Amino acid sequence: MLFGKKSGIKNRNRDRYDRVRRLMWIKCESCGRLVYYKDYKDNHYICPRCNRAFIMTPKQRFDLLFDNNTWERITLPTVTDDPLNFVDRVAYKDRLADARNDTGYSDAITTADGTIGGIATTVCVLNGDFMMGSMGRAAGDCIVASMEHAIEKRQPFIMVTSSGGARMQENILSLMQMARTTVAVNKLHANGIPYIVLLTDPTFGGVTASFAMLGDIHIAEAGARIGFAGRRVIEQNIREKLPSNFQTADYLYEHGMVDMVVPRAELKGKLEKILAVLTKQPREPKTISVTTPEFDASKKIRGMGETEAYDKVLLARHENRPHFLDYVNGIVEDWTYLAGDRTFAEDPAMGSGIGFWRGIPAVIIGQEQGRTIETRQKHRFGMANPDGYRKAQRMMRLAEKFGLPIISLFDTAGAFAGREGEERGQSQAVAESISVGLSVKTPYIAVNVGQGGSGGAIAIGTGDRVLMLENAIYSVIAPESCASILWKDNKFKATAAQAMKLTARDMASLNVIDKIIEEPAGGAHTDWQTTMQLLSVAVADQIQELAEIPREELPARRADKFIAMTRDVEIYQPEHKTEQ
Numbered sequence: 288m289l290f291g292k293k294s295g296i297k298n299r300n301r302d303r304y305d306r307v308r309r310l311m312w313i314k315c316e317s318c319g320r321l322v323y324y325k326d327y328k329d330n331h332y333i334c335p336r337c338n339r340a341f342i343m344t345p346k347q348r349f350d351l352l353f354d355n356n357t358w359e360r361i362t363l364p365t366v367t368d369d370p371l372n373f374v375d376r377v378a379y380k381d382r383l384a385d386a387r388n389d390t391g392y393s394d395a396i397t398t399a400d401g402t403i404g405g406i407a408t409t410v411c412v413l414n415g416d417f418m419m420g421s422m423g424r425a426a427g428d429c430i431v432a433s434m435e436h437a438i439e440k441r442q443p444f445i446m447v448t449s450s451g452g453a454r455m456q457e458n459i460l461s462l463m464q465m466a467r468t469t470v471a472v473n474k475l476h477a478n479g480i481p482y483i484v485l486l487t488d489p490t491f492g493g494v495t496a497s498f499a500m501l502g503d504i505h506i507a508e509a510g511a512r513i514g515f516a517g518r519r520v521i522e523q524n525i526r527e528k529l530p531s532n533f534q535t536a537d538y539l540y541e542h543g544m545v546d547m548v549v550p551r552a553e554l555k556g557k558l559e560k561i562l563a564v565l566t567k568q569p570r571e572p573k574t575i576s577v578t579t580p581e582f583d584a585s586k587k588i589r590g591m592g593e594t595e596a597y598d599k600v601l602l603a604r605h606e607n608r609p610h611f612l613d614y615v616n617g618i619v620e621d622w623t624y625l626a627g628d629r630t631f632a633e634d635p636a637m638g639s640g641i642g643f644w645r646g647i648p649a650v651i652i653g654q655e656q657g658r659t660i661e662t663r664q665k666h667r668f669g670m671a672n673p674d675g676y677r678k679a680q681r682m683m684r685l686a687e688k689f690g691l692p693i694i695s696l697f698d699t700a701g702a703f704a705g706r707e708g709e710e711r712g713q714s715q716a717v718a719e720s721i722s723v724g725l726s727v728k729t730p731y732i733a734v735n736v737g738q739g740g741s742g743g744a745i746a747i748g749t750g751d752r753v754l755m756l757e758n759a760i761y762s763v764i765a766p767e768s769c770a771s772i773l774w775k776d777n778k779f780k781a782t783a784a785q786a787m788k789l790t791a792r793d794m795a796s797l798n799v800i801d802k803i804i805e806e807p808a809g810g811a812h813t814d815w816q817t818t819m820q821l822l823s824v825a826v827a828d829q830i831q832e833l834a835e836i837p838r839e840e841l842p843a844r845r846a847d848k849f850i851a852m853t854r855d856v857e858i859y860q861p862e863h864k865t866e867q
Contacts, residue, residue, distance in 0.1 A: 315339065331551045340488060340510045340551055342449055344390070345397035345412040352410055352445070352555055353401030360399045361409075361436055363429040370424065370460060379456040386418045395420050395450070396429035398436070404559030406566055408445060409437040415449030415489065422493055423454035427464030430498065434471040443481035443562055448499045452492020465497035472501045479688060481565040485554065486513050486536070486545065503685060504561060504625065505545040507536035508554070513544075543627030543634075543674055560621045564641040564648040565689050572645040573620040575823065579815045582607040593781035599790045600766060602758040603737050607812035609819070610669070611638045611653035611696050614736065617819045619644055619651060625685075628677035631711060636667045636703065637675030639682045644694055645827040650686035652679050652747055653696030653736075670703035670743060673716035679747050680723045683731075690838065692730040692830045695747040700765065702743035720746035725849065726842050730833035732826050735759045735791075735800070736811075751845050752829045753799070755791040756822070757806040761799065762789040798852060802829075 311324050318337035326335050331351060333340045343351065350356045373379040387393060395417040400409055411433040413420050430446075437444035453461040475482045484502035486495075488511040495515055507513060514534035522529055532538045536548045549557050563570070588601050602608070615622055615638070622642035626633040638655045641648070654671060657663035671679075679695075686693045702708070702717055724731060724747065733750030739761035755761065764772075766784035771777050794800040804825045807814035836844065 333551060338510070340508060342415040342488070344416065345392065345399075345414055348412045348447055349399050349401065349410060351551070352403060352558065353399070353408075354403060354405065358399040358401035358410075360397065361433070363396065363398060364432050365393070366424045366428055369456075371456070371458060373456040373458075375456075382418065382456070390414065390417050392417055394425040394429065395422070396426045396433070398429065398433040400440070400442075403445075403555065403562055406559075406562045406568070407440065407442045408562065409433060409440065409442055410445045410447065412447045413450050413494070415451075415487070418454065420448070420450030420494075421452060421454035421461070422450060422464045423457045423461050424464070426454075427461075427467050430464075430468050431471040434475055437480055438474060438478050441478075441480070443483065443566065444475055445483045445485060445558070446498065446502070447485045447487060448490045448494055449487045450490055450492065450494040450499075452494060462493065465493045468498040469501065472498050476503075476688065479690075481562065481689070483558065483561065486511055488512050491515065491517060500544070500629075503565070503688065505627075505629075506554070506557065507539060507545040507548045509536060509548055509550045511536045513539055540626060541633060543629060543632045543678070546625040546627060547623075557623070560623050561641065563621060564623070564643065564691070567648045567689075567691075570620065570643045570646045570648070572827075573618065573643065575617055575816060575819050577613075577617040577815045577819060579813065580607055582812065584809075584813070590781065594785040596784040596787070596790055596793075597766065597781035599758050600760055600784050602810045602812075603760045605810060605812040606658075608737060609811060609815050610658065610698060610737070611655040613815065614653075614696055614819060614822065615640070615642070615651060617815065618823045620646075622651075625682065626678070628674045629681060630674070630677060632672070632674040634672050634675030634678060635665050636669055636671040636699075637678055639678055641685075641691070644692075644830075645823050647692065647827060647830055649692045649694050649830075650682050651694045651696070652682050654699040654743070654747075656698060656737075667703055669699040669738075670701060671699070672703050672705075672708045673711040673713050676702070676716035676720040676746055679720050683720075683723050683727050687727045687729045690729055692732065692833070693724075693727065693750070694826055694830075695724075695731070695733040695750060696736045697733060697739060697744045697747050698735070698737035698759075699740050699743045700738055701740040702746065717742045717746045721749055724749040725845055728838045728841055730830055730836075730838075730841065731845070732829045732833075734804070734822065734826060735761055735794075736822070740765070749845065749849060751833055751841060751848075752801045754802050754804055754825060754829070755794055755800045756804050756811060756818075757791055758810050759791055760789045761791075761794050762787055798855075 312321050313324055315322050315334040317339035320336045322334055332343050349358045368383055369379045392414060395414050398411040434444055482502045483504045484499055485506050487508045490499055490513045512534050539545045540548050590601055591598055619642035622640055624640040636654060639652045641650055654669035655666045656669035657666040683693055702713055731750040733748045733753045735755040737759050741763055767777055767780045770779040770783040791803045795803055804821055807817045811818040
């Protein structure tokens, strides 16, 4: 067995611990193989044979996360050890004494200050080796004190969890720590302090039902088991066998509860990127260097030449046109993808994350259509479910908390129409996305980069400034569908497109958008480098202009803009010229 009662070498006393360690060979409790201790340590306390990640001590965590293994413990409060004078087979006082002797720590919480990527940070570790990381008064007091310390220092707070839940020996006093720690989390949020939760194996019970699931960002360590009730309890209740991956980190990612699953060795690097954005570290603009994927330029696009408007429809749908993730990979530096609506699922049709847009820290959202058959199916051609729109709302609120601009790149035929979407409230999700977008107190730039289809597009399109690529389209319905309904024949699709006034120039003349972004000759699909350069500069310019406006004024200005929109439209007069 590896070190610690649950995660390491079995050690009923310190002498046995030392004897086993001197042997230098240990037996993994997961795979049963012998492992050389140095290999185990060098592998961040992960068995190199089966990849089982075991519990790390607070010191080991601090060494892993802080720069140069340099950190300083902060003094935490002490409380009465046994307020209920609890005795089961063994007196609670004796259990505490054994835990302290075995671990070398006074209770389950240890906190330290240091730097991560040069950014002063407070890290609080819930030690799973101390009475299974159970929450009692001491742990609750220490968490509250640690969070108040981070607020006083005005520095990010990282909570590392490993716990079986509440400490039974303290009964209701333990249960009340759920409320007390939640109060402290609310103070972090109110003070604009970044709060990142690192969920490690195992994290269960009242810990997950309070402070562990209230972070700005949730990172699950690869291999972690996370849940509320234990697997056996659930199986007994429902009289069913649960899936083998139930309550694993990957399972929670698929169901929208965590932003990412990260191997232990990559945690520090990931935290450095996240903290740099959330704390708005200065950054030079990234040099854009992308290669346009090859395509058959001689291949005739079916339908081209019927009407100017329908030509734009076909260009907006061109298979080689860049999509959301293409723009992100080409423009954004230190991109971190953030997943999940924290309610039901991760929707790959709606991309979201944080990074530096031309040196500007920002929250970036948008529909991803996919490019291959497999990726298009995975992303549902950019048609998001309610989970995707709720994720977008979460990102907007994250941006508001940290004063980061929102950049939305919308590109969809519409919100996904399906049974599951209706059951989970598609209409409400779209409506709330519009509402949140109109009300957030932070700069919001929305860009139509392809297909602006119906409510699925406007859900993330209510920006302070709305831009549109030259060959993008914006429409309540696809021209093919419009032709089928009104002309009773799909062959009138080009005529319908012309009548609908769905081009960028049309949108500008109707005052629906603020600016048109020029595309290279032939369209965005012919030259990704130029397209991204023009787009990145146009968006950055808008952010800089909006930065001059007090954040508190932005929602009212945004509301006035959309209230006035369409009001004075009488006769359509397309006179707008493309922005150079």
